[in-house]
Amino acid sequence: MTTPGQTIGPFYGYALPYRRDHELVPPARPGAIRLHGTVFDGAGVPVPDALLEIRQAGPDGVVPTVDGSIRRDGTRFTGWGRAGVDPGGHYSFTTLVPGGPVPFFAVVVFARGLLDRLFTRAYVPGPGLGDDPFLASLDPDERATLVAVAEPSGDLRFDIRLQGPGQTTFLTFEGTP
């Protein structure tokens, strides 16, 4: 029997965030981009008490399995990061664009008011997305919520809507009871 989840609550802010938690690479590193966006509730209001984590491959398509995500030394790419939102509901990671045939960032969302975590994916926009069987199985509006938007700067924008029109497509994994 699986231990149930419970909400992250309002008071994680002095416990879970840590220095450079959201910097998978230093901002000055060549190739560094921001993956950023805003978390909205069902009324379209930004959620000021949400926390996100991402897991990803490097540009070579390989998912790193090295430690060092908490005490970041600025050289090792661990492929994992954590970002709390600011009072305007905005989060931002500094990272590298993942590689591979249909690259995406695995994303998990926690918030006060959200009784259990939500999983989703932020796909890197590109021509290969049309070939992905999972994406092809979705309605166009559901699919659109999973694809990050490339900005002129090279950054990627990925907003999250917990509820309502344009709700983000959340995921449950095979093998989940």
Place this chain on the structure above:
Amino acid sequence: MTADPSQRDISAEIEALHAGPAPARQPILSFTPYRSSTLRHPTRAPRRVDPEGAELFAPVFGHCDVDPLEADLTIRHGGVPIGERIVVQGRVVDGDGRPVRRQLVEVWQANAGGRYLHQRDQHPSPVDPNFTGVGRCLTDDDGGYRFVTIRPGPYPWRNHHNAWRPAHIHFSLFGTQFTQRLITQMYFPGDPLSGLDPIYQSVTDPRDRERLVAAYDHDLSEHEWLLGYRWDIVLSGPHRTPLDAS
């Protein structure tokens, strides 16, 4: 303008939802007695998918990330915190019963008076200068973790009139896959507030709900020093892909 609901109102809502046809083994995201969930639960069902790529790998943490002293929440601030010293100990295993080895466990909690060291906590109960209520450790080769801390106090919140959270410790856990990520809360046995709490009661299957409650374990208590609680955590998964099925 309507008055805040009473505990009686909230308890009646909880009872009605518990009488529903299929007890939920995970929290019901749209559990209306927890008022903050109203605009924050998805209304479209999640899409079922085979995990792939980065989802198949949990982040890796090591001894460079976590200082062993971070597992004792009572020794890090110069003086001795007020309250009942306890140890909370247990194992993290996956759905197949396999230990989750050398993985990060994070905890945070209120102090003995029910106050968090968080600027948004307005509960008029004193901050303890010798207690922040934050800890980390890595599990051992058997999936075991151990925190020495102070038993947290219950605290009021604004869900409804005279609302109180039962004493609890927040836990953050990782498995061997990203898909196993879990944040939850550990409760104490015999707490009279648990039956009144819409967050705890959002897991409507009583047997699964009770998985959130630690057991008092006298064998973990130490002579003239502290009281022991045992709490084991079972993560979901591992989530297999069709390739594993052979």
